[in-house]
Structure formats: structure tokens, C-alpha cells
Amino acid sequence: xxxxxxxTGLVGLGWAIVFAxxxxxxxxxxxxxxxxxxxxxxxQQSLRDLAEYGLIQxxxxxxxxxxxxxxxxxxxxxxxxxxxxxxxxxxxxxQNLYKAMESCLAPHTIVGSSSSGIPASAFTQDISFRSRCxxxxxxxxPYLAPIVELVPASxxxxxxVDAVHQLMNRVGQHPIRVNRELEGFVLxxxxxxxxxxxxxxxxxxxCSLEDIDATxxxxxxxxxxxxxxxxxxDLNAPGGISDYAQxxxxxxxxxxxxxxxxxxxxxxxxxxxxxxxxxxxxxSKLVERSNWRDRRMMAxxxxxxxxxxxx
Numbered sequence: 001x002x003x004x005x006x007x008t009g010l011v012g013l014g015w016a017i018v019f020a021x022x023x024x025x026x027x028x029x030x031x032x033x034x035x036x037x038x039x040x041x042x043x044q045q046s047l048r049d050l051a052e053y054g055l056i057q058x059x060x061x062x063x064x065x066x067x068x069x070x071x072x073x074x075x076x077x078x079x080x081x082x083x084x085x086x087x088x089x090x091x092x093x094x095q096n097l098y099k100a101m102e103s104c105l106a107p108h109t110i111v112g113s114s115s116s117g118i119p120a121s122a123f124t125q126d127i128s129f130r131s132r133c134x135x136x137x138x139x140x141x142p143y144l145a146p147i148v149e150l151v152p153a154s155x156x157x158x159x160x161v162d163a164v165h166q167l168m169n170r171v172g173q174h175p176i177r178v179n180r181e182l183e184g185f186v187l188x189x190x191x192x193x194x195x196x197x198x199x200x201x202x203x204x205x206x207c208s209l210e211d212i213d214a215t216x217x218x219x220x221x222x223x224x225x226x227x228x229x230x231x232x233x234d235l236n237a238p239g240g241i242s243d244y245a246q247x248x249x250x251x252x253x254x255x256x257x258x259x260x261x262x263x264x265x266x267x268x269x270x271x272x273x274x275x276x277x278x279x280x281x282x283x284s285k286l287v288e289r290s291n292w293r294d295r296r297m298m299a300x301x302x303x304x305x306x307x308x309x310x311x
Contacts, residue, residue, distance in 0.1 A: 112136030
């Protein structure tokens with residue numbers, strides 16, 4: 001199967017690495033000739049880092065050789081089995097792209113969107129191949145975080161969801177099925193709950209940003225890196241999850257009732273948070289710190305890969 005990646009930003013190139021690493025030929029397309037031309041160079045560095053941590057079995061050059069760049073959309077899409085759309089998170093941009101794809105796609109081609117929160121129904125309603133469209137939302141970068149949310153529109157066929165589920169498994173991702181559309185899907189709704197409380201705790205003066213971050217990175221996040229919330233609480237009471245619910249359900253209900261009037265993040269609050277973060281990390285160091293984060297994720301991915309092989 002040949003894969004097309006439409007949009008060569010961070011997410012699009014991350015997807016390209018996922019598919020090429022799994023041995024599939026990948027065609028890259030972007031409306032920006034400059035960005036498209038630079039795509040192989042940007043992929044090269046990520047692949048070198050993956051090789052350093054033992055996360056690819058071939059040389060970076062061998063993986064990259066499976067990728068080709070195509071300035072014309074029709075050329076990139078001709079005869080491909082799957083398209084991963086990763087363009088700007090705007091309804092109008094996606095609508096225009098999907099209309100342009102109508103005359104280019106083979107009758108069997110499936111299109112997955114990397115949309116973080118816009119449902120497929122918002123930009124596929126009026127296209128002829130809408131039954132072969134769905135959301136396939138990754139965590140960035142997808143070559144390090146394998147989860148993929150598969151979210152169908154009401155008109156997406158079951159065969160389409162099944163086929164993308166199989167493809168994601170084939171290339172080493174971990175797909176989850178979201179049974180119907182909802183704003184933010186599952187991942188960002190879970191993340192949103194945590195962020196809402198983190199911002200509120202800081203705004204109300206309970207903790208510094210550093211201490212809130214440490215509560216996750218030195219506490220909850222350690223378990224969450226290999227188990228989810230339900231398994232966590234199932235193991236946190238002698239009698240399992242029902243025992244946990246009996247012991248702490250009332251506490252969590254009481255906490256939930258405190259947040260009955262959600263507020264937007266005000267400009268004043270954002271400015272205060274920005275100031276505190278810049279005291280910890282200068283703006284000029286953001287890229288360097290992002291690279292550090294990716295290397296830590298690679299080390300964690302390599303560790304988990306090794307541990308899972310031993311189980």
C-alpha cells in the first residue's frame with residue numbers, strides 16, 4: 001500500500017516517519033514548495049535521533065528513501081491506498097482540500113484527518129467520498145506516541161473504520177475507536193480536564209507552576225506512562241475498582257461540584273503564567289527544550305519497547 005501525506009508540518013512529517021519506518025512507500029505533498037522541499041532534511045534529523053535510541057531497525061537513509069515529494073496534489077494522490085491529511089486546523093482549509101481531492105482519489109482510497117478537535121462531519125458533508133473519511137488523530141510526534149483516535153462521522157462506513165484500525169496496527173500505532181463524534185474527541189477532553197484544574201489551582205494561588213508540573217512529572221505521570229486512569233484506581237485499593245469507588249467516590253464528587261462555573265483563561269492570567277514560565281525557561285531556549293523533551297520521549301519509548309518484549 002502507498003501512503004500520501006498532505007501537509008508537511010510537524011504532524012505530517014511525524015506520520016511520514018510512522019509509515020516509512022513500517023516499510024510503506026510515502027508520498028509527501030504541501031501547498032508550500034519551500035516547506036515541501038525542506039521536508040526530507042527535517043525528517044533526517046528525527047530519523048537519526050530514532051536510530052540513536054534503537055527505535056528504527058534500518059538506517060535513516062533507508063527509511064527516508066521510501067519518501068518522495070510531489071508538488072502536484074493529483075500526482076501525490078494517484079492510486080494511493082490511504083491519505084493522512086495534516087493541514088491547518090481550520091474548517092475552510094480542510095473543506096477546500098477535500099473538494100480538491102475529489103477528482104484525484106481512487107475509488108478505494110481512504111482519507112484520515114489529523115484534526116485535533118474539528119469533527120469529520122464539519123468538512124466532509126458535501127463530498128462524494130465521505131463514507132471513506134474519518135478522523136485519525138495522533139499525539140505529536142506520532143512516531144513516539146502510538147495512540148491514534150479513530151473518530152467516524154455518522155456517514156463513515158464500518159469498513160473504513162476497520163481498515164484504518166488494521167492499518168494503524170500494521171504500522172505499530174495503537175488505535176482506539178471513538179464510537180461517535182464529540183468535541184475534542186477523547187484525548188483532548190481528558191487533557192482539558194487536567195488543564196482546567198491546573199490553571200484554576202494556579203489562578204487561585206494554591207501552587208506555583210513548577211509545583212503543579214512536578215505533581216504530574218514526579219507523581220501521577222509516572223504511572224500514567226504505562227497505565228491509564230481506570231487501571232490505576234483498580235490497583236489503588238485492595239478490592240479493586242469498586243472498592244476504590246466506595247472509598248473515594250464522594251471525595252471526587254465533592255471536588256467536581258466546586259467547578260460549576262468554568263472561566264476562560266484571562267489575558268491577565270496568561271500573562272502571569274507566561275512570565276513565570278519565562279523565568280524558568282527563556283524564550284530563546286524553547287526549541288532546545290523541545291528537543292530535550294523528544295529525546296526523553298525516545299528514551300522512554302525504547303525502555304517501554306524493551307519491557308514489553310520481556311513480558
